[in-house]
Amino acid sequence: MNDPNGMVYHNGTYHLFFQHNPDSTVWGPMHWGHATSTDLVHWEEQPIGLYPDSLGTIFSGSAVVDKNNTAGFGNDALIAIFTHHNHTIEREKTGLHQYQSIAYSTDNGKTWAKYAGNPVLPNPGIQDFRDPKVMWHEETNQWIMTLATKQTITFYASPNLKEWEKLSEFGVGIGAHGGVWECPDLIRFDHNGENVWVLLVSINPGGPNGGSATQYFVGDFDGTAFTPYTTDTKWLDYGRDNYAGVTWSNADDRRIFIGWMNNWDYANVVPTKTWRGAATVARDLTIRQIEGNWYVASKPVAELGAITELLHEVPQQVVRSNASLKSITGSLPATYRLDFTARADRDFTVRLKNDNKEWADFGYRATDRQFFVDRTSSGDHSFSDRFASIDSASRIDTADYIEVSLLVDVASLEAFADGGLVVMTETFFPTTDFNDVVLQGETDQVFTDLRISRMTSIWK
Numbered sequence: 001m002n003d004p005n006g007m008v009y010h011n012g013t014y015h016l017f018f019q020h021n022p023d024s025t026v027w028g029p030m031h032w033g034h035a036t037s038t039d040l041v042h043w044e045e046q047p048i049g050l051y052p053d054s055l056g057t058i059f060s061g062s063a064v065v066d067k068n069n070t071a072g073f074g075n076d077a078l079i080a081i082f083t084h085h086n087h088t089i090e091r092e093k094t095g096l097h098q099y100q101s102i103a104y105s106t107d108n109g110k111t112w113a114k115y116a117g118n119p120v121l122p123n124p125g126i127q128d129f130r131d132p133k134v135m136w137h138e139e140t141n142q143w144i145m146t147l148a149t150k151q152t153i154t155f156y157a158s159p160n161l162k163e164w165e166k167l168s169e170f171g172v173g174i175g176a177h178g179g180v181w182e183c184p185d186l187i188r189f190d191h192n193g194e195n196v197w198v199l200l201v202s203i204n205p206g207g208p209n210g211g212s213a214t215q216y217f218v219g220d221f222d223g224t225a226f227t228p229y230t231t232d233t234k235w236l237d238y239g240r241d242n243y244a245g246v247t248w249s250n251a252d253d254r255r256i257f258i259g260w261m262n263n264w265d266y267a268n269v270v271p272t273k274t275w276r277g278a279a280t281v282a283r284d285l286t287i288r289q290i291e292g293n294w295y296v297a298s299k300p301v302a303e304l305g306a307i308t309e310l311l312h313e314v315p316q317q318v319v320r321s322n323a324s325l326k327s328i329t330g331s332l333p334a335t336y337r338l339d340f341t342a343r344a345d346r347d348f349t350v351r352l353k354n355d356n357k358e359w360a361d362f363g364y365r366a367t368d369r370q371f372f373v374d375r376t377s378s379g380d381h382s383f384s385d386r387f388a389s390i391d392s393a394s395r396i397d398t399a400d401y402i403e404v405s406l407l408v409d410v411a412s413l414e415a416f417a418d419g420g421l422v423v424m425t426e427t428f429f430p431t432t433d434f435n436d437v438v439l440q441g442e443t444d445q446v447f448t449d450l451r452i453s454r455m456t457s458i459w460k
């Protein structure tokens with residue numbers, strides 16, 4: 001898989017579609033794979049949702065519930081809005097090979113029919129013209145499409161999902177521009193009755209630690225144009241492996257995000273056999289103000305509690321530096337969660353390690369206020385010279401203590417610091433599981449409220 005697509009909540013089911021090539025573990029003719037869940041934790045794979053057709057293969061896009069039957073496919077029809085990528089036109093090098101189309105489902109997402117009038121938004125002469133994210137805009141009573149157009153975002157409006165009119169363009173002279181802009185998402189947050197808007201924009205390459213990453217802007221959207229409050233570039237995740245993520249549509253007041261846990265720097269060559277590419281855990285996004293500046297915070301969804309079994313807790317006590325958690329709990333399971341609080345004025349390092357001298361570090365350097373992940377010795381990195389890296393992220397929060405949650409799976413770490421103001425998601429390929437953790441700290445560093453939990457399987 002690569003990008004998550006068409007995420008929509010409908011009748012108690014979370015639908016997750018994804019960029020998928022059913023015939024290979026490397027990128028190829030794109031389909032929309034399909035998985036469903038009732039709790040965002042346990043997933044069941046479904047038959048493929050969208051197949052390539054005469055207009056092209058099926059690139060990224062979104063899905064909505066058409067509550068008022070604006071498109072005429074039925075009340076509460078599910079409608080997918082996606083990019084058709086036409087490989088024949090691509091070979092002609094006119095740059096006209098991407099355009100937007102729709103498909104609908106009237107049986108709760110089980111089967112899909114493509115609209116006979118596709119494409120609904122033909123290519124106007126823009127080489128990179130893709131990844132439509134559509135939402136209903138209450139105030140102006142119309143659908144808004146947020147579309148990646150080369151290195152800008154273009155907003156379109158429609159009364160019926162079939163006819164689209166250009167509204168405005170965002171991104172000239174602002175944001176990171178190391179590569180093409182992809183997979184945007186315009187998200188409304190309610191802050192004490194006021195709307196605050198966040199625009200997610202994935203970029204490849206040009207991420208803060210190399211390759212693919214997702215930047216965001218916080219500002220206002222008036223139904224026509226997006227105006228950011230500030231001109232600085234912020235990143236949803238500073239790790240190397242969280243790309244093309246967007247949020248669920250129709251999920252009430254929750255803004256639930258899933259990203260693709262990979263990086264185009266090496267996505268096609270990571271050393272896996274029966275699968276390649278995975279999604280992050282579902283995360284709730286919220287907005288927070290730190291010293292007058294707005295940020296997005298990401299937190300693993302509370303539903304993960306269903307697969308979290310507390311193994312050991314050290315409440316309000318100091319865990320000494322260089323403590324091996326294995327010596328407290330015995331070997332850690334292959335998948336676990338570690339929560340703790342540490343002093344912000346002292347360095348600390350959490351080393352995930354195995355019995356084969358391989359390790360990955362997550363830590364914090366107080367002098368320059370940097371979080372970091374070091375995966376240079378985490379196992380196989382021979383497949384790409386862009387993989388072994390030490391990645392860093394500036395701390396945003398100013399509190400005296402840093403709260404950390406680490407979600408460790410056999411091939412990934414999802415690290416959340418300061419309530420998810422700084423996130424680092426990183427993959428690794430050790431020869432055996434990281435079954436021990438060593439907490440290291442500068443003199444007088446303390447680790448309090450330590451909880452080690454087993455994460456059990458998401459597969460039923």
Ligand code: FRU
Pocket residue numbers: 002003019030059060083130131182183244
């Ligand atoms: C992002 C992306 C999208 C595109 C899809 C193709 O990873 O390049 O822009 O729609 O992947 O698989």
